[in-house]
Amino acid sequence: MFYQFIKVVDNPIHNALFRTLYCGGLRRGELIALTVGDYDGKGVKINKTYDEHNHTVTPPKTFNSNRYVRLNKETCDAIDNMLKLYPDIQERNEMWLFGFDKRPAAQNLKRWKDNYY
Secondary structure (H helix, E strand, O other): OHHHHHHOOOOHHHHHHHHHHHHHOOOHHHHHHOEHHHEOOOEEEEOOEEEOOOOEEEOOOOHHHOEEEEOOHHHHHHHHHHHHOOOOHHHOOOOEOOOEOOOOOHHHHHHHHHHHO
């Protein structure tokens, strides 16, 4: 079902975002809190989460939530292709991975999914 969905996601940011969410098994708050510096070309470092209720980035609730998630080649390729579209972003590790200067809003994830599916 995911592969049917991802075939129609033509926006490179949305494609990389949904691939990372699905293939990495990330929670929504973990995905939103990712920065460019958390991605190393092979996976992402999970060391923070976005708290939707308080609108803040916080450490994960448990020690074991801090982890490294290796991503498959297709997901890494999607992120790399997205970053190539914005060459200035690659130098700025503190930028949001899927929103750059503005983090993606949690409610947008559902809206974007609904637009494609």
